[in-house]
Amino acid sequence: MQKEPLFGKTLEELRQVALTLGLPAYTGGQVAYWLYKTDITSFDEMTNISKKSRTLFAEHYDFGVKAPLRVNQSSDGTKKYLFSSGSGSYIEAAYIPDGRRHTLCVSSQAGCKMGCLFCMTGKQGFQGNLSAGEIVNQLRSIPERKLMTNIVYMGMGEPFDNVDQVMKSLEILTSEYGFAISVKKVTVSTIGIIPAMRNFLENSKCNLAVSLHTPFEDERRRLMPIQHVYPLEEVISTIQEYDIGRYRRVSFEYIMFKGVNDTRRHVNELARILNKVKARINLIRFHPIPGTPLECSDEATIMEFQQALNDRGIVTTLRASRGQDIEAACGLLSTKELVKAQKGGQ
DSSP states (O other): OOOEESTTOOHHHHHHHHHHTTOOTHHHHHHHHHHHHSOOOSGGGOTTSOHHHHHHHHHHEEOOOOOOSEEEEOTTSOEEEEEEOSSSOEEEEEEEEETTEEEEEOOSEEEOSSOOTTOHHHHTOEEEEOOHHHHHHHHHTSTTGGGOOEEEEOSSSOGGGGHHHHHHHHHHHHSTTTTOOOGGGEEEEESOOHHHHHHHHHHOOSEEEEEOSOSOHHHHHHHOGGGGTSOHHHHHHHHHTSOHHHHOOEEEEEEEBTTTSOSHHHHHHHHHHTTTSOEEEEEEEOOOOTTOOOOBOOHHHHHHHHHHHHHTTOOEEEOOOOOGGGTOSTTHHHHHHHHHHHHHTO
8 A cells, every 4th residue: 555645744734643653743843844944855864853753654654755757958948847646647847947036837736627728738638636745846856946936836737626735735835844935936826716716815825826818708718618617707806805915916817819819909808807906917928739729929919919008007027938949838748748658558
């Protein structure tokens, strides 16, 4: 029987583990230090814990840190890390250096249920939720770990479709007993699953990013089936219920699609629906994926769109494209690995 990993447990859970093993609760705090503050990968290296206690942990639990399977590096410094997750599935994390800013884009699921028209991960189908340990491991197990200034949950999967494990991972990343990353440096992206979004807004102070992509309900339904369940109007009104500005930043992600969402009509509607939300828009160039008719807007249209939104008083930025030579767009690397594994099994 496979042992349960200790890595990915909260401080309170580690204290309970210690008590269950007949050890003092403070031993759980000692274990938390070794798991989240050091680079060790075995119980034997926990030198301030007795050998008898270390043996107990090793008999009942797995340490839980897993190295990536491989890494692809781009000419611009971006790295795409590939990890195994469960039987036959793969996840990705992207490391993006930019001057003094070092960002890690982490995954929260293997595959995805949401079926967005523009997303390669969705074309894999859903394979499973990641545990808090598997999410945090994407930071813990890479050599750039100590350089990291920002964490974004914008990799594979919909974070709020796995909200319990995502919330646990956020606690570990931002708590003093864990990685002690400032909540202002962590952003969770969602397509707008309202009940889980409420949980996040009430119980975390990390930043929120909402996948918007068009302000019109009918267009959004075609791009993002979740619109049938949680309409954009309800997503925005939910955000307005919270005193966002005092604690965190809210942004709206907007991928530019040629002839679909890049007109002056879209600018006007965006200004209308966001006029009471303290938020910014991040424009993103679309990088084509197999099996979709969508294309990226041309550069002149993107620049005009950005300027028009800024002129309407909406702070609008354009995200730089990174890692194109290593297929850093979410889902491409893991899809290739999944197909390769399936062919190998035939």
